[in-house]
Amino acid sequence: MTVSVRRRGRRVLPPLALALALLGVWQLYVESGSVDALILPSPTDVASALYNDRGLLWDALGPTALEVLAGIAIAVAIGMVLAVAIHLSSTLRRAVHPLVLASQTVPIPVVAPLLIFWLGFGLAPKLVIVALICFFPVVLNTLDGLADVDPGLLKVMHTLDASRWATLRRVELPSALPGVFSGAKIAIVVAVIGAVLAEQAASEQGLGHLIQLSTAELDSARSYAAMVVLSAFAILLFGTLTLLERQLLPWAHRTRRGDPR
């Protein structure tokens, strides 16, 4: 019991200490008067904005969280299908690869207004934007996983007369699942940025909208508070996905550490 508490303490303490130290430096810097509080509010100002505007922030988190979660879900679904298709057909790989790459160079702030003209002010354009920037890491990591199967095992499958589908289902897809999770985890980080950009293009709700509004009102403490909420949400989501992966794919976790393979 005490041991586990101590071990947990050892895990939580370093990030906590570092965060506190950075906040301390930030606070001193702002209080020294070398920067306008309108540009950089102090941590204590942000903290009180977090507390005072908690209702506002909470209401804004809802729509953003929905966009992020649904966007990632769509990206994972499309990404996996696309990865399998590319894996199965080298022709498709050659045809699709440049397009997939090109899709990632699209500047979101430029296409966001276009998508809104096209799809309206609702959820749809936000989902498109989040999914668009999220499916790339999913596709790449899933593809890596699919191709990561030992050639010896493929030979075994061949001599067992396994069909292409059987090899995919019994060997390649399961071995790609850790890659799907890695892709989704990377996607979280870009998803929150995508959601904010999409909301700033046109929205009456969400954290992106709140940040835009607060900045216009010169309430930078609230802007920063919204960013803190966004970061906290992303970290929470990342942690949840990590836990979920350990639950669903315990073998991936253990082989990576223990086995020289």
Add this chain to the structure above:
Amino acid sequence: MPAKGAMQTRLEAPALEPLQAGPDDVVAVEAVTRRFAPARRGGEAVLALAQMSLRVARDEVVAVVGPSGCGKTTLLELVCGLQQADGGSVRSEPAVYMPQRDLLLPWAGALDNAALALRIAGLSRTQARERARPLFARLGLSGFEDQRPDALSGGMRQRVAVLRTLLSGRPVLALDEPFAALDALTRRDLQDWLAGALAAEPRTIVLVTHDVEEAVLLADRVIVMSQRPGRAVEEIAVARPRPRRDTDPELVALRERALKALHR
């Protein structure tokens, strides 16, 4: 050029006369040539096998020993249909390949790994497990049914891999240095275990190994291959009763004979 001269002599050394084809032969490799394209453009093509012949009767265990790079694995892949010969002929009943490393599915338990072939053949998970269970128990793996490979020792993993091969239902098992990755003690253990398993479940086996001791311990016949390009240079019948002991003077003599042929 002395190297070329040495190569010349080796090529001129007499190959074994092909054995009389018997109706019982399950595997028949006749004067096979296998050539690999050069790795680089302008490089030389590699001749892996030249005039290699091999016959295996039903339920016979034939060990193929040879120096590294002599084309042993190529021979095995030809038998399994994983490669095509450039010359000569290869005839074999369906053979299942077992690589050196166990290559179990890390997400599946031991019994499910052993039953992989049955799943591929279309059985449900329950059916496949039930069909695999008796042999699993008979070969001393009871209690490990639901252990994932990462919880098993190297020796246990290799047993499961052998079982997966046995349960494939293929008439021929092609084992590619199945115990080479294990430590010496575990290897001895597994060799005894495999000998016992084969007594219980006789199969036609082509066992490729560089371990002469393993070859005479397990096989009915040992074929010694030459340096690349590989060819059979010696054939040794091991007519000793089982279980065999590696201290058996006759086995020791056969081992010496095989080693001598290997270093010729």
